[in-house]
Amino acid sequence: MQRTITYPVCFDGVGLHSGAVARLTIRPAEAGAGIAFCRVDVTDRDNVIPALWDRVEQSPLCTRLVNAAGVSVGTVEHVMAALVGCGVHNAIVEVDGPEVPILDGSAVPFVEGILAKGTRGQGRPVRALRVLRPIEVRKGQSHARLTPDETLRIEFAIEFEDAAIGVQKKILNMSNGSFVRELSNCRTFCRKADVDDMRANGLALGGTLENAVVVDGEKVLSPGGLRHADEAVRHKMLDALGDLGLAGLPILGHYQGVRAGHALTNDLLRALFADPSAYEIIECDPETAARLPGAGVHRAEIPRVA
Template sequence: MQNTIRTAIHFTGVGLHHGRSARMSIHPAMANHGIWFRRTDVAGNGMIAARHDSVETSPLCTLLINEAGVSVSTVEHVMAALTGCGIHNAIVEIDGPEVPILDGSASDFVRAILKAGIARQDAPVHALEVLRRVHVSDGAASATLTPAPELEIDFSIDFADRAIGQQHKVLRLSNGTFVRELCDSRTFCRQSDVDAMHAAGKALGGSLANAVVVDGDRVVNPEGFRHTDEAVRHKMLDALGDLSLAGAPILGRYTGIRAGHAMTNKLLHALFADPLAYRVRTLTAAECGILPGAGLEKDVFTHL
């Protein structure tokens, strides 16, 4: 069955890219509502659908925009948290243009969702079942969807900085895997990228409190990585958030090679452009048990 959050939850923080303070809250929504953002600081049409066709190309984050030109950016972490906790319906209210980055991962969102509780709704889940291979690429980067009985993510990265280097990880996202394995992995960048972004007036809210910075073979953050492969885990976190913009759970295997936000969005457009590549499938109660977030309990994941 579909789920929403049991009670509203609230967050305050700074936006990674704009550097502006933001207050955000997540509220329950009725069955079949989906996930929507609402800009509370905007008069008129402040509702923005969390869908792949609302995405405007942005190299550093996922930005959603509505027909009135109202936007909200850096939605990937909260979307990953909602999907990873099995939330299908919610309204995310925010008083600015960017979701607060918090610690650079999705763990604060997950912790709050689990504490608030998950409410089951009297409506079936409709999933997108991948029926045949869909592939997009741009140079050495690519993203692919292939048939699989449940959502799997296979991700590979390759950075010149030896602190990251080549990393590869494969996970099935059922039975709380996102919460256990991915949600606490932080966004990362190279020191040279930080210097370039600051010179260009970008990443104004970035700091060692919300990102892992590497410089060659050195991790600048005193605490180091949370996981030896935290970088690829974070890319998988981002991929889940971007895939959630399909508007329904995906049953299939996502393979990303050096893929970013734009590449995953391009893949969703390619999927929906091919009516033979997928079908909408209504899941039984038993089949819902293979979805991300199924069976989560707030006190199970004490590491959060």
């Protein structure tokens, strides 16, 4: 059955790029509503923004959603990954500013909050998007691809000059709580040189060594080092799950990203929906629903964070 959060849960923090203080509240929504963001600080026009691929205003640094009234909310990818990874199909996400708080740079605070409040079934079957044939997009050395699969499988490869990251590859089946166990606590990362450039251009104003992994050559500058030796590629997989969540339905397919970012994953969804022969919408039986992200997730699976 479709699920929503049982009780509201709140999070306070600052936006990674704006540095603005923000409060985010996840509230239950009725069956079939999907996920939507609501800018509660905006009262003079439509302040609801559906969490859908065609509402994305593309940016290389984060995923930003905007509605027809020009109301936007940025850096939605981590809370979207948490909702998808915890099996929440319907929710309203209230934010009192233009950007979702970055918290510790991962999705684990959102996961902890969602699972602490619990989720409940809503008496209506889950619908899913099944990929029927390969869809691929490319830009330079980066590419992203979706192929048929019986579950959601995410595969990612990255390559950075900094030895602290280097070449990393990973593939995971997103069912059976693997997102919560393997990816949820992996933080956003960047090179020190990129931080300097972003701040010179008025970005990353809320970024610190506590909410991002910053590397400089072979050094990890953030206190405590890495949570996983391959934390960087795991975070890219976390981002991909959040961005794929903007399909509006759980996906049954194999996502492959090579040096891909938010914009390329959105390009992939646009290419998918532009070709009705590439997918079908199905109503999930219990066996299929058990293969979706978030099925059977429980709090004991949340990784400990020092």
